[in-house]
Amino acid sequence: MDGARSTYILFFVGLLPFIMAIGNSMFIPLLPQMQVDMGLTSVEGGWLLTSFSIPASLLVPLGGIFSDRYGRKRIALISLPLIIIGCIISAFAGMMGSVAGAFELMMFGRVLQGVGAGSLTPLAMAFITDLFEGERRNRALGTVEVFNGAGKVISPIVGGVILSFSWYFSFVFYLAISLFAFIGIMFFIRTKKTPSKEVEKNIEKWRRLIDLFHTHWRWLIPIFTFGLFGMFLLFGYLFYFSYLLEMSGDFSSLINGLLLAVPLLMLTVLSFVTARKLKGNENNYKRAFIYGGLIMTSGSVMMVVQPELHLFVLSMAIYGVGFGIVLPAANAALASIISVKERGTVFSFYSMLRFLGVALGPLCFGYWISNVEQMMFTALFFVTCTMVVLLFSWKCFPLGKECHVTDLSRI
Known part of the structure; x- marks a missing residue:
């Protein structure tokens, strides 16, 4: 694969997690104006986010399973x-304003x-694992x-910019990004054809997945745990x-948005740097x-010891640095231990856990916020x-020494 084509592939595949990230976060700053223009209650406004996140989370595992098969x-x-x-349906519903049926049509859109976004979520890592090998992978x-982090960082900013014109354009923007990704994947990504049209029996697939967990549980448990709780704490913080x-x-809304972007920016930068330095x-x-x-633990300890606002920014940045170091290693290790037939399924489960962390973090912290000290200790x-x-999982730790093993199953 030549360098120019691999760059195009990376860009268009990277748009898939970007599309998932902006599908919810971009609409957060738009909700108050959407509620006013459509005559919605705050509960109905919340459903405009929930109606996206619930089907997205449920479809994550199915997207991976279907991608393995089809x-x-x-x-x-x-x-x-x-x-x-x-997007077309939602934009049309928005232009209807507060007339009867507009909210229901918006919900359907x-x-x-x-x-669509939930089905896309596990595909990016599976695509990369199929198309690249070794350190390039x-x-x-x-x-x-980086694309995933960038989507999270810029989504509220994009929403704020769109709001200065009209929130209807949010659906136009989302449509344009999705259409761009569709054209790119159609013309630039070539996947190998399945040699046999025979559909594998479900029992055989589940037997292989059980064998995979039995062989590699010492890696799978840490990867899934860090993915779930790392995202849970990040978005809770x-x-x-x-x-x-x-x-x-103390600050304007623009400064608030930039401060909120700091830990996500650190996560994105460290993910990129770590992936470049990480040897296979x-x-x-x-x-x-x-x-x-x-490093993640150090950032959390600082939040308990020094809860002041200016130090909380530093603590979150430290947490983002640590999590940014972990994520590329987790992705690379997971890609190394699963075969082609299980990639979509396993990556979809991993993506679902991460997405659940994103969804549950703010919800749980919202319940715990009445006792901040207890929340931070939790x-x-x-x-x-x-x-x-x-x-618990690893027998050997390469600190000041090398663990002499030949594959990821012997740890």
Whole structure:
């Protein structure tokens, strides 16, 4: 594969997690004006987000399973038009204003967008694992994390810019990005044809998945644990941070948005740098988990000890650095231990856990915020548990020495 074509592939595959990220976050700053223009209650406004996130989370595992059976490219070329159709329906509903049926039509369009986005979520890492090998695969997986992080960072900013014109354009923007990804994947990504048209029996697939877990559980458990709780805490901290900024009233909305972007920016940058430095062997993967996990723990400890606003920014940045080191190692290790037939299914489950962390973090922190001190100690407990999982799972730790193993199954 030549360099120019691999760059195009990385760009268009990277748009898939970007599309998922902006599908919800971009609409957060738009909700108040949407509620006014459409005559909605705050509960109905919340449903405009929930109607996207629920089908998206439910469709994540199915997208991976279907991509294993019918092909990644085919599922992508089905899912992206669903988002496009959903955007057209939602934009039309928005132009209807507060007339009867507009809200229900908007909900239907958002559900279609969620179905399409959820099916796309596990495809990016599976595409990269299929199309790249060795260190190029590790770098490509890091680039995907950059697109994912970039989507989270710029989504509220994009929403704010669109709001200065009209929130209807949010659906036009979302449609344009999805259409662009559709054209790119159609023309630039070539996947190998399945040699046999015989459909594999489900029992055989589940038997292989059970064997995979039995063989590699010492890697799978840490990867899934860090993916779930890492995202859970990151977005829980962001929720609380936004509350602190709003309560302080010291900064403008633009500065608040930039401060909220700091930990996500650090995560994105460190994911990119780590992927470039990460060599394809087990000892390096382990070191990234250990160092990144310790940095995440340090950031959480600082939030307990120094809860002031200016130090909270630093603490979140430190947490983002640590998590940014862990994610590329988790992606690379997961790609190394699963075969082609299981990639879509396993990556979809991993993506679902990460998405659940994103969804549950703000919800749980919202319940815990009445007792901030207890909330911070609870968060520290969760991040500490992820480190305990490493101690439980691995027999050898490459700190000041090398663990002499030949593959990821012997740890």
